[in-house]
Amino acid sequence: MQAFDCAIVGAGPAGMSAALALTQGGADVIVLDRADRAGGQIYRSASSSPLPDAASLGPDYAAGADLITRFERSGAKHLAGADAWHIGDDGRILFSYQGDTRELHCREMLLCPGAMERPMPIPGWTLPGVMTAGAAQVMLKSDAVVADGAVFAGSGPLLYLIVAQYLRLGVRVAALVDTTPRRHYLDAAPLLPRAWRQVGQLRKGLSLLREIRAAGVDTYRYAENLEVIGEETAKGLRFSISGQPHEVSADTVFLHHGVQPNLNMTRAMGLAHHWNNAQMCWQVTVDEFGQSAISHVSVAGDGAGIVGADGACAAGRVVAQNMLYHLGRVSRTGRDRNSHADLYYLSSMKPFRRFIDCLYRPTEALRLPRDTETLVCRCEEQSLGDLRAGFEQGARDPNALKSLTRCGMGPCQGRQCGHVVTGLLAQWRKESPDAVGYYRLRSPQRLLTVDELGRYNTIPAEAAK
The missing domain is CATH 3.50.50.60 (FAD/NAD(P)-binding domain)
Incomplete structure (x- = not known):
């Protein structure tokens, strides 16, 4: 089956910036995004704001409109409303689109799942x-x-x-x-x-x-x-x-109380993750070019670690150069030369990021519940007291606690409660979050109906031309 050169999941700052660089490098690119318009959370509706004066949201938001316009003119195939629910290590992506299940294959894959707010x-x-x-x-x-x-x-x-x-x-x-x-x-x-x-x-x-x-x-x-x-x-x-x-x-x-990477996509793939003690969250393990342990899978933007809009744009461009190198469209020297300015910018932002992470470090009192009646898992209505009882019955890790209490089994698949459960178990076990671990996640990453699965189509690479 013919494959796309590159598939990008997520059309936020990182995904759009990567698509621009990839198409400029001559790659066939398809971008899947669950939203109706490109922009992600940061640049949501920046090119079509319903506000009488979008300038009230600030110059950074206005800059997003230009990025969206350039992305829409880039030549990358953009499927808005495409919700990816299976990312395979074989280059296959399954996603929901217009009520059907669609499949595509790609040589290089870039995941830009973005961030989500930390529960309080x-x-x-x-x-x-x-x-x-x-x-x-x-x-x-x-x-x-x-x-x-x-x-x-x-x-x-x-x-x-x-x-x-x-x-x-x-x-x-x-x-x-x-x-x-x-x-x-x-x-x-x-x-x-x-x-x-x-x-x-x-x-x-x-x-x-x-x-x-x-x-x-x-x-x-x-x-x-x-x-x-x-x-x-x-x-x-x-x-x-x-x-x-x-x-x-x-x-x-x-x-x-801050934001944290959206982990479900990278976790379901089985990619390695590590605990970021400064930001008090898990993040996927990638190199400076955003490449994971799987050679054709990269991660960029806040989904790979909180870097902000400008940092996400720079990271997207860096990853794109590495993907072009894998595709044989630039040499290693060309990749390094083209990425130098963005890598320098990302490096120069680290001291500022350390300052922000320290100043706004999530406090335990707001990160973890104290009242036994407070809900931890909203989907399954499991309270702190319910989870403590599960722990006392012998559930010592997130997956055991999930099996015993159903915490993390709801529609959000642990997005809301995952970090809280890790934190609580670390507190009760008197060990580090790294030692406790996280939920074991699998596809599909969203609720599906049998009817949708029955309507199955393949997206060929010719569709990008």
């Missing part, structure tokens, strides 16, 4: 009206929908960005509850001189904080012991600062 399993986090800051951005970017008078709680650049974007649009924000511990500022201070090399990135963050202060938003710093108020729906947020209790009333609470 505090009491009440599953109540209606409680969402993530990323959900606030999805509603804003996709449908121009906002939540007036919401509370934003947590820490990190994304949280401050969405608050600033709300304010620019004239949307009322009830409060910003910042959970960054005081000690983190002291821990991160020694890393600031080297991070200052990326002064532009630091200025962006500082400008967001100044913008929020200038707007007069009630801001609470060093918040602890967060709890969503409400019985049937969210009614606000309760927390403490230096032992002093506080409450803020609101019908919508947005939580954010």
Whole structure:
């Protein structure tokens, strides 16, 4: 069967940038993306924003519109609404498209699954009206929908960005509850001189904080012991600062505690992963060119480790050069020459990344639940108490705990609870997350119907021409 030169899963910054470089290098490229339009989460709807003035979302978002336009004109075949659910180490990809199951084969494969927000399993986090800051951005970017008078709680650049974007649009924000511990500022201070090399990135963050202060938003710093108020729906947020209790009333609470790579695609392939202690998450093991232990499989963007939009674009271009080298379209020397600037940029970003990782390191109190009634697995409604009982019955690793409690067996396949389960078992076993491990995942990576499986088609490489 004839194969595509390259197949890319995911049309975010990394996937689009890689597709541009690959098509410029003469490769036949197909890009699968579950969204209706290219852009990923960061550049969602950047080229077709429903907002009257998309400039309110900032210059970085506006830059995404240009990347999307260039990608759409690149010559790469783009299948929007294509949801990949099996990635084979034999170069085969199975995906859902327009109600059918489709299959394609490729010589080189690039996975760009992106990132997902870290769960914040505090009491009440599953109540209606409680969402993530990323959900606030999805509603804003996709449908121009906002939540007036919401509370934003947590820490990190994304949280401050969405608050600033709300304010620019004239949307009322009830409060910003910042959970960054005081000690983190002291821990991160020694890393600031080297991070200052990326002064532009630091200025962006500082400008967001100044913008929020200038707007007069009630801001609470060093918040602890967060709890969503409400019985049937969210009614606000309760927390403490230096032992002093506080409450803020609101019908919508947005939580954010950083992002982590979306692992299911790379885990289901059986790729090697390692624990990133700085970012407190698992990430796939790849070399500087994004290549995994499987010679024709690469990973780029936040799915390979959190690097941000600019870093994802650079990583996508680097991986593309390595794939062109594998295809015999550039020499090894040409690959290294073409990748030099992007590799240098990625290297220069590391001190800044270390500073950010230290400053906004997820705290155990917000990363792991404390109340025995707090749900850990939302799909199967398994609480902290249920999981502890499973552990006491002898389930010492994530897969054993899954078998005993069904935690991680729901439709999300552990995306929400996986890191929490690893963290809890590490705490109970008094061992490292590396020693505990993660769920064993398999295809399919989404729910399928028998009817869909019965409608089966193959996408030939000629379709890319």
